[in-house]
Amino acid sequence: MELIITEKDNAARRIADILSGESAEAERKNGVNVYKWGGRRCIGLSGHVVGVDFPDEYNDWRDVEPVELIDAPIEKKATKENIVSTLRILARKADQVTIATDYDREGELIGKEAWELVRDVNDEVPIRRVRFSSITQNEVTNAFENPDELDFDLAAAGEARQEIDLIWGAALTRFLSLSSRQLGDDFISVGRVQSPTLKLIVDREREIEAFDPEDYWELFADLLKAPDANDGEDDSAEFEAQYFYRDEDDNEAERVWDEETAESVFEALETAASATVERVNRRTRTDDPPAPFNTTQFIRAASSLGYSAQQAMSIAEDLYTAGYMTYPRTDNTVYPDDLDPEELLDTFSGNYHFGDDADDLLELDDLEPTEGDEETTDHPPIHPTEDVPTKGDLSDDEWEIYELVVRRFFATVAESATWEHLKVVTAVEAAAAGDDHTLKSNGKRLLKEGYHAVYPYFNTSENYVPDVAEGEELEVTDARIEDKQTQPPRRYGQSRLIETMEKMGIGTKATRHETIEKLYDRGYVESDPPRPTQLAEAVVEAAEKFAELVVSEEMTAELEEDMTAIAEGEADLSEVADESREYLEQVFEDLRDSREEVGDLLQKSLKADKKLGPCPESDHELLVRQSRNGSYFVGCDGYPDCEYTLPLPNTGKPLILDEECDEHGLRHVKMLAGRQTFVHGCPLCKAEEADEQEDEVIGVCPECGEGVATEEQRDEGGEAAEAEGGELAIKHLQNGSRLVGCTRYPDCDYSLPLPRRGDIEVTDERCEEHDLPELIVHNGDEPWELGCPICNYREFQARESESGSDLESLDGIGSKTAEKLSDAGIESIEDLKSAEVETVASEVQGVSEDRLRGWQAKAD
DNA sequence: GCAAGGTC
DSSP: OEEEEESSHHHHHHHHHHHHTTOOEEEEETTEEEEEETTEEEEEOOSOSEEEEOOGGGOOTTTSOGGGGGGSOOEEEESOHHHHHHHHHHHHHOSEEEEEOOSSHHHHHHHHHHHHHHHHHOSSSOEEEOOOSSOOHHHHHHHHHSOBOOOHHHHHHHHHHHHHHHHHHHHHHHHHHHHTTOOSTTOOOOOTTHHHHHHHHHHHHHHHHHOOOOEEEEEEEEEEOOOOTTTOOOOOOEEEEEEEEEOTTSOEEOOBOOHHHHHHHHHHHHHOOEEEEEEEEEEEEEEOOOOOBOHHHHHHHHHHTTOOHHHHHHHHHHHHHTTSBOOSOOOOOSOOTTOOHHHHHHHHTTOTTTHHHHHHHHTSSOOOOOOOSOOOSSOOOBOBOSOOOOGGGSOHHHHHHHHHHHHHHHHHHSOOEEEEEEEEEEEEOOSSSSOOEEEEEEEEEEEEOGGGGTOTTSOOOOBOOOOOOTTOEEEEEEEEEEEEEOOOOOOOOHHHHHHHHHHHTOSOTTTHHHHHHHHHHTTSEETTTTEEOHHHHHHHHHHHHHOGGGGSTHHHHHHHHHHHHHHTTSSOHHHHHHHHHHHHHHHHHHHGGGHHHHHHHHHHHHHHTTEEEEOTTSSSEEEEEEOTTSOEEEEETTTTTOOOEEEOOSSSEEEEEEEEOTTTOOEEEEEEOGGGOEEEEOHHHHHHHHHHSOOEEEEEOTTTOTTOOOHHHHHHOSHHHHTOOOEEEEEEOTTSOEEEEETTTTTOOOEEEEOSSSEEEEEEEEOTTTOOEEEEEEOSSSOEEEESHHHHHHHHHHHHHHHTGGGGGSTTOOHHHHHHHHHTTOOSHHHHHHOOHHHHHHHSTTOOHHHHHHHHHHHO
């Protein structure tokens, strides 16, 4: 039996189809697909199925000095047990093994890991390696006809990276975490890729903080061409012209740096009746279609449609798994020879959405696709496959991304566009004698639409400037002066960050967006575009001082050089790793005496990230804290001497804003909760507002209101008055939320939710069923007729169980987990209760059987 | 529990 091993299940299935002529059958073993035909079996791994780690005795952070990790042994441990064991079973019976992992360095290493697993159980079987850069009939059959050997040197290059990353990352992460006593989930991490990325963000923030804005002025005039009776065309619309002058280097400059000059130019423009055309410059420019999508450019394009890097990749992943587009993780920007653009366009011909554009393209004489600078061997650039979905097959987001991918492919085979640029320079007489003031207008017109016809994502707006002749007099109809300030550099957006990382050579196509997510998870950045926290600034500062290499792109650059040397047989894995170890020893030598200093710096910054402002009852500061049950509140830094607290809303994660409350000097708080994100404001103001609001009784409590005493009974006193039951009232809580609750709280905790925002009007109409008033919420233009609060709550619950979004209400289930669960078919708490724990745990990554059982217990 | 790299 021949055993074929690929990097992933998807590749295994397609290769099996190609080699078997679609006759291969899938069989599930141990939860792993094995494709079977004739004397062949094909199994897909899941990337690395083993990983490097330290032996178990190094697990306790407190028992092991971080510096010991530098020379600790490194083991390979199975990380995907079921795949490893299935592979072993098959390998025992194999008389030929073929490694068909991806054609890149990491693929070679994954291949070597498979090689070792096979050798563990079968030291005889011949193992060969096949390489192909796209999974097509031609390439795959070709590769299997010309098998090769595994490249152990190339794999060793990958192993060097693994070891060096582990040693540096683990040792420094533990050092920083221990020195600042951050040992739980809030450890402080450092790494070859994440730290230089963080430094990019921190450096930019430093520039912004240090920025000193400067005033300048810009001047504009509106010009009007006199209607020309002769040419019959209506050129009489106004157009804008901007004042410019020649600076010291004789370049055109628009910004005027002193107010007096600006005012005098403005006066001249304002009083001028006409401007004379001095120069007319007309040129046509070719606008070439874009290169095929690699991951980075795909993320960038998706981000201009409003998708975060993470969202774009996750949707792309789904479209890839469904078979509608090629592998989304690629650096390649050159289509392989195997891709026949005409054939692919043909599949879109006749399509409701894309047919017309595809047909137009098919009519072109020449379908030569564009090419980017990067050509790799692992995967083709991202493009649609011949399996075309209908709009109904996809969600709205998926369709939008799919359309982007289809249209990008169209664009790469489309024609160039042509623009006409028209530059008109005019002159206005200066008020005082001397030089005239010059104005310029830049017009542009799209002469030939070209690829823009099929790829509408780029801006093609035109700027109108009429046809004028040199010497022509134009009417000046308006003049404007704008006072402006130079702006600080802008923060990196996620896609700009990913582009910059790519340029710096850090991270990979598959990990760059994950690295950014990691920075969010670690509490290093907040909001979008990402903004560094104080902690991030302290970590970068500490690293710059003691371990400069780990926050610099140099570390990757040097590592890449070493890896190339290893791959070419010019260097040795152990030699390279040991050199890196020595360097790290030196870092720890420098750090030894600064442990406390570094720890203090980190702790201070951690606290600064949580600071709201002065405590009203002591000399300490108020901080945002987390209670044992995970909820957030405001507490005093002087605790336990000062026990002052304020509540915070119970939805979302608090983000402290720069804005400060005038009255209490406390910073405002925003609650981050996905779509439900809102600004809470000053927690003390919110608490005071709530205290000032009287409870408004609207009816009888349905839980404990039976024995309500009548007014007469109360007046009479005695036993009947004691038997008083509860009433329902509209209550305002200190944490900003409102509810309809029982007046006997906390003895009776009956309550109904109310919206957080808007004025609540209690009407005279009453619900017949519950004898409660109908409520109306006034928020914005349209009043919201909430109705009886009990009926409203019932409807709300019914909607929730229908849409199934109640999962997140269970403690411990966040939005990401809920998403994963819903992918596995568990969409509501009801689903969860009846779910089979073993099956779900094996299907949903990161969700163990134990966690599931815990949630089930809570759900009951 | 640490990294970064595969994959999902």
